[in-house]
Amino acid sequence: MKKLLGFFLFMAFLGSLAFAGPWxxxxxxxxxxxxxxxxxxxxxxxxxxxxxxxxxxxxxxxxDVAITPxxxxxxxxxxxxxxxxxIDISDPTNPVIAGSLSLGSFYPEDIAxxxxxxxxxxxxxxxxxxxxxxxxxxxxxxxxxxxTSSNLxxxxxxxxxxxxxxxxxxxxxxxxxxxxxxxxxTGLVSESNFPSDGYxxxxxxxxxxxxxxxxxxxxxxxxVYQIIGPGNVVAGSTPKVTxxxxxxxxxxxxxxxxxxxxxxxxxxxxxxxxxxxxxxGPGNVxxxxxxxxxxxxxxxxxxxxxxxxxxxxxGNYAIAGNxxxxxxxxxxxxxxxxxxxQATAIDATQSDAKGVALFNEIVFAPTNxxxxxxxNNYIFYKEYINxxxxxxxxxxxxxxxxxxxxxxxxxAADSTYQQLTEVDASVFQYTDRGLKKNVYxxxxxxxxxxxxLESLPTEIGN
Amino acid sequence: xKKSYPFIICFLLLPVAVYAIDFSFGFQAGLRTVSDxxxxxxxxxxxxxxxxxxxxxFKGFTxxxxxxxxxxxxGTIGLYEEATTLKVTGVQAFVGYQLSVSMVTPYVxxxxxxxxxxxxxxxxxxxxxxxxxxxxxxxxxxxxxPMKNVYISAEVKYVPLKVKPIDDEVDxxxxxxxxxxxxxxxx
Numbered sequence: 020m021k022k023l024l025g026f027f028l029f030m031a032f033l034g035s036l037a038f039a040g041p042w043x044x045x046x047x048x049x050x051x052x053x054x055x056x057x058x059x060x061x062x063x064x065x066x067x068x069x070x071x072x073x074x075x076x077x078x079x080x081x082x083d084v085a086i087t088p089x090x091x092x093x094x095x096x097x098x099x100x101x102x103x104x105x106i107d108i109s110d111p112t113n114p115v116i117a118g119s120l121s122l123g124s125f126y127p128e129d130i131a132x133x134x135x136x137x138x139x140x141x142x143x144x145x146x147x148x149x150x151x152x153x154x155x156x157x158x159x160x161x162x163x164x165x166x167t168s169s170n171l172x173x174x175x176x177x178x179x180x181x182x183x184x185x186x187x188x189x190x191x192x193x194x195x196x197x198x199x200x201x202x203x204x205t206g207l208v209s210e211s212n213f214p215s216d217g218y219x220x221x222x223x224x225x226x227x228x229x230x231x232x233x234x235x236x237x238x239x240x241x242x243v244y245q246i247i248g249p250g251n252v253v254a255g256s257t258p259k260v261t262x263x264x265x266x267x268x269x270x271x272x273x274x275x276x277x278x279x280x281x282x283x284x285x286x287x288x289x290x291x292x293x294x295x296x297x298x299x300g301p302g303n304v305x306x307x308x309x310x311x312x313x314x315x316x317x318x319x320x321x322x323x324x325x326x327x328x329x330x331x332x333x334g335n336y337a338i339a340g341n342x343x344x345x346x347x348x349x350x351x352x353x354x355x356x357x358x359x360x361q362a363t364a365i366d367a368t369q370s371d372a373k374g375v376a377l378f379n380e381i382v383f384a385p386t387n388x389x390x391x392x393x394x395n396n397y398i399f400y401k402e403y404i405n406x407x408x409x410x411x412x413x414x415x416x417x418x419x420x421x422x423x424x425x426x427x428x429x430x431a432a433d434s435t436y437q438q439l440t441e442v443d444a445s446v447f448q449y450t451d452r453g454l455k456k457n458v459y460x461x462x463x464x465x466x467x468x469x470x471x472l473e474s475l476p477t478e479i480g481n
Numbered sequence: 482x483k484k485s486y487p488f489i490i491c492f493l494l495l496p497v498a499v500y501a502i503d504f505s506f507g508f509q510a511g512l513r514t515v516s517d518x519x520x521x522x523x524x525x526x527x528x529x530x531x532x533x534x535x536x537x538x539f540k541g542f543t544x545x546x547x548x549x550x551x552x553x554x555x556g557t558i559g560l561y562e563e564a565t566t567l568k569v570t571g572v573q574a575f576v577g578y579q580l581s582v583s584m585v586t587p588y589v590x591x592x593x594x595x596x597x598x599x600x601x602x603x604x605x606x607x608x609x610x611x612x613x614x615x616x617x618x619x620x621x622x623x624x625x626x627p628m629k630n631v632y633i634s635a636e637v638k639y640v641p642l643k644v645k646p647i648d649d650e651v652d653x654x655x656x657x658x659x660x661x662x663x664x665x666x667x668x
Contacts, residue, residue, distance in 0.1 A: 395559040398519045399600055399610045400647035402559070452606035456648070 041331050042111045043338045044093055045352055046084045046374040051075045053084070053095070054368055055111040056338070056352070058331065058377070063354060065367035069114050075100040083325045083374040085130040085139065087155065090378040091416055092117060094139055094153075096127035103127050103141060103151075105158050109416025111380055112470075118158050122151055125163065129221075129324025131178045131185070138204040140185055142176040142324055150176065150187070152205050164206035171196055171212060174323035175221045180228035183249040188219035188233055190323055195219060195233065195242070199250025209250050215242055216259055220323045223270035223279065229301035230255065232279055234267035236321050241267050241281060245302030255302030262306050265292050268321040268342035269328035272298070273357070278307060280357070282328045284318035284342045291316040291342060293355060293362065308360070314353040315364035318343030322373060329377040330357070338365070340372040382474040383412035385422060385447075385464050390479045395452075403454040405481065409447055409464050418469040419444045426451065429459040429480055436463060505535040505545070507663025509636060513552045513569075517652040524554035524567045529657055533573075541581065543588070546574045549596075549657075564603040569653060571596035571640070575620070586624040586632070593617050596642055598653055612646040616654075624663065634661045 043056035043063070052068035074081050079099040086093050086108070093106040093114070101124060107117040128144030132155070141151040150173060152162045166173065166187075171194055173187035178200075185207060187196040193215045198207030217238020224231050224246070231244035231252060240263060243255030265283035272279045279296040291314040297307040320343060327342035336357050341350040352368035352375065355361070388409040395402040411419065421444055425436040439462075442449060451460065461480030465473050513529035515521050533547025549571040558565040575592030593615065600610040622636030642654040 393560060395561070395606075396519070397559055397565075397600070397602060397607060398517075398523065398649065399644075399651055400608070400649055402606055404560070404606075452604075 041333075041377045041379045042108075043329070043352070044084055044086070044108060044111075044114075044376050044378065045338075045340055045368055045372040046081050046095055047369045048080045048082060048371045048373045049346060050369060050371055051079060051081050051097075053093075053106065053114060054372070055108070055114060056365060056368070057111070058336070058338070058354070062363075063365050065365060066112050067114075068369065070106070070116060073116055074104055075102070082128055082144075082322065083130045084376045085132045085326070086376045086378040087132055088134060088136040089414070090381045091414075093376065093378075094130050094132065095374075096130050096141060098126050098128060098144060101125055101127065103130070103139075103153065107416060108378065109380075110418070120153065120158065120161055122161060122163075125149060125151055127151065129175045129326070131176045133178045133182045134180045135182045137182065138200070140176050140178060142173045142187060144174050144323055146172065148172055150185075150207075154204060162205035166196065167210050168194075168196055168212045175219070176324070177222035177224050177231070179224050179246050179249075180226065181246075181249050184228075184246050184252070185250075186222055186224070186231055186244075186252060188215065188222055190218050190220050190236075193218055195244065195252070197250060197252040207250075211250075213254075216240065217242070220321060221267075221269055221326070223272060225272050225276045225279075225298065225301075226274060227276050227301075230276070230298060230304065232270045232272075232296070232304065234270050234281065235259075236266035236268060236284075239263040239266055239283075241270065241296065241304070243302055243304045253302070255304065257299075257303050257305060260296055260304055260306050262309050263294065264310060266321055269326055269339070271326075271328045271330045271337065273330055274332055274334040279304065280328060280330060280337055280355075282314065282339050282342055283310075284321040286320060288317055288319045288345065288347065290314060291318050291339065291353075293339065293360065295360075311360040312355065312362045314339050314355070314362050316341035316343065316350040316353065317345070317347035319345035319347075325374045327373055327375060329375045331377050332379055338375050338377065340375040341370070342373065346371045380417070380470075380472060381414075382417065382419075382466050382468045382472045383414045384474040384477040385409040385466055386412045386477070388462075388464055388477045388479040390462065390481065392481060401456065402452060403456055403458070405451040405454060405460060405462070407449045407451065407462055407464065407479070409477065411444075411447070412466065412474075415466060415468070417472075419466050420469045421467045422446070423465045423467055423473065424449050425463040425465075425476065426460050429461050431461075441467075502537045502539070503665050503667035505537070505543075505663050505665045506533070507535070507632075507634060507661050508532045509634065509659040509661030510551075511657060511659030513657050514655040515653070516655045520567070520651065520653065523556045523558050523565065525556070526655075527552045527554045529659070531573075531657070531659060531661070537579070541579050542576070543579055543590075544574070544576045545590075546572070548572055549594070558602060561604070563607070565601060567598065567600050569596060569598045573618070577620075579624070584626045586626070588622060588624065590620040591617065592620065594640065596640070596653070598644065608647075610646050612644065614642065614644045616640065616642050620657075630665050630667075632663045632665065634663055636660070
């Protein structure tokens with residue numbers, strides 16, 4: 020029953036917001052700034068670079084980026100600066116720093132955020148055998164968890180959709196490590212590990228939380244695993260996918276989980292390649308198309324843990340950064356059309372763009388909508404009035420410019436909704452006058468932000 | 482059509498006038514009260530005027546006709562206190578009896594009137610009420626003749642006028658407390 024209630028609450032949450040975009044965010048490693056990309060435009064429009072000089076000092080590198088589920092924040096790791104930055108991206112055209120955490124001597128590399136948005140786990144890309152756990156509700160402190168498995172490290176990390184299973188991989192000892200998050204979200208319980216076939220450097224978990232793919236660079240393969248319970252991982256029924264000519268670096272699943280896409284780097288300084296895998300079932304993955312296109316990034320050895328590939332929520336395209344530790348001035352972020360695997364360079368991006376992520380800009384519907392039926396007595400007759408009220412949704416970080424009001428007859432089809440009016444964002448009420456007795460209506464109110472994006476409606480009626 | 486009522490009534494009275502003992506023309510002005518509390522709250526009591534003509538046809542029996550106007554009141558109405566105006570006019574015909582006692586003549590009338598009323602509200606959400614209703618009424622008063630052909634009058638008239646032009650029944654009736662001046666021309 021509680022799960023059912025939670026489901027309905029979650030659907031209600033989804034029902035109050037609207038997605039637009041999507042937007043991409045790229046982390047430029049050595050110039051220590053970010054760019055955002057409006058992928059809703061053709062060609063994609065690039066904004067920035069932003070925050071130059073604010074994300075670290077000379078010699079430091081910002082590596083990975085991960086987006087909170089509400090799309091309001093991006094977390095960015097600064098490896099040598101020992102910091103994690105929280106960037107408010109609710110207005111993608113004006114990202115601003117919304118806090119940072121200094122992690123002592125910890126070297127933040129790969130960032131994984133739990134699907135429920137409660138916590139993040141960050142790997143240490145250096146010689147520390149620790150993971151950092153950050154409670155995202157406050158973003159004010161962190162806990163370091165020292166791995167219990169002897170002599171193991173974790174360069175890459177991922178969290179399952181059960182919000183409990185954490186999987187790591189260690190390139191140096193060629194092992195896969197996994198465990199279950201403890202109740203206080205500060206570490207792992209039941210940590211375990213097993214050997215990997217090759218050198219694991221990056222992890223991706225399928226949307227349904229069942230299949231784990233691990234990019235194995237020097238083995239030129241992708242390891243396949245299966246989550247069979249919280250913190251419980253086994254080898255997949257197809258334990259690996261081979262046949263890659265280059266080194267897999269980043270993997271991302273399609274939203275429906277039926278495909279996975281792989282970016283491979285190489286050691287010759289030539290173009291990055293793009294392949295796709297067929298997901299046949301939990302832990303069962305086979306090669307779909309190897310090296311189906313070249314990307315616009317010249318690589319030379321691969322970064323550990325940095326997620327250089329992201330698939331759009333609609334699954335129609337992906338963007339890929341440069342997965343290499345090498346910065347080649349010719350490299351740009353690639354936009355890959357997933358229907359025909361054509362890749363184009365997004366010219367305005369920088370050559371040192373590594374970590375990428377995609378997110379939807381969200382506009383939330385107004386809250387606490389109310390309707391009061393009033394009667395206005397003109398003595399010879401009565402006018403009936405529906406008086407609507409609502410409140411601004413505090414979750415909206417972008418500037419709301421107006422509210423839009425629609426009406427349909429009660430019990431009529433939704434297709435009969437007609438727009439009544441728009442009111443300024445400072446107005447939180449609308450009076451629908453001149454109504455007849457026993458004639459009732461249902462209303463929808465939407466928020467419109469300053470870029471014209473409209474939320475899903477909040478609905479109220481007589 | 483409504484504006485032609487006085488002419489029609491005069492035309493109908495013309496054959497009677499041939500046999501009349503005397504004619505009277507008068508003008509009354511005074512207070513028009515309203516019975517309905519809602520009407521009273523918004524519009525209140527007002528003035529009204531009543532020019533009329535009457536014919537004393539036989540031993541004090543009188544018939545006549547007149548036009549009541551002047552009740553036009555403004556106020557604010559409803560939740561939003563919007564500006565509104567109510568106007569009531571009426572074409573009236575009456576029959577009565579007057580008793581001549583020296584210089585004082587008391588009289589009583591019964592009559593029938595066609596009353597037009599218009600309500601306007603300055604609001605896009607409102608509709609204009611413009612309708613007509615006919616009703617009987619009663620009146621009584623006295624005439625005092627300070628001179629042979631000139632009289633002053635004082636009259637109380639009650640007009641019951643319940644109307645329902647749209648949804649709600651409203652009592653537009655009320656008393657008229659009027660005084661006036663008249664002239665009598667005899668054969």
